Amino acid sequence: MDVILIIAGVMLVVAAALTLVRIVRGPGPADRVVATDVLITTVAGSLAVEAAINRHSYTIAVIVVLSLLAFAGTVSMARFVAGREGVVGTGPAAARVDPAEGDAPAEPPAGDQPAGDHEEQR
Numbered sequence: 001m002d003v004i005l006i007i008a009g010v011m012l013v014v015a016a017a018l019t020l021v022r023i024v025r026g027p028g029p030a031d032r033v034v035a036t037d038v039l040i041t042t043v044a045g046s047l048a049v050e051a052a053i054n055r056h057s058y059t060i061a062v063i064v065v066l067s068l069l070a071f072a073g074t075v076s077m078a079r080f081v082a083g084r085e086g087v088v089g090t091g092p093a094a095a096r097v098d099p100a101e102g103d104a105p106a107e108p109p110a111g112d113q114p115a116g117d118h119e120e121q122r
Contacts, residue, residue, distance in 0.1 A: 008049050016042045033077040040070040 019042060022035035044063045051059040 005049060005053055009046070012042055012046045012049065016046075029077070030081055033074060033081075037070050037074050040066060044070075 016039060019035050019039040023032050023039065026032055044066050047059050047063050047066070051057065051063075
């Protein structure tokens with residue numbers, strides 16, 4: 001059992017070192033975010049190996065919180081990158097594109113106007 005835990009520890013250290021290289025070298029922010037997520041997963045795996053070696057279970061709560069923080073960070077960065085590249089729109093009207101105008105959104109139909117933009121009918 002000790003040999004397996006030592007092998008797992010060495011593999012986790014190698015994975016963390018290679019991940020740090022990817023974080024430093026990039027080339028882009030998406031690569032760095034994925035590498036950070038992998039590093040956090042490697043740390044969670046290291047904590048799991050430590051819990052197996054010392055035979056205690058209170059580390060599980062730390063692993064769960066760390067995993068949730070990694071997930072939230074990855075989702076927020078993905079939304080940031082998607083919004084920056086124009087993948088995420090402001091609503092249904094932003095998704096409509098008039099082929100004659102290229103990438104410019106078409107004018108929304110009369111029923112899609114926000115409540116404050118039309119006159120009150122009597």
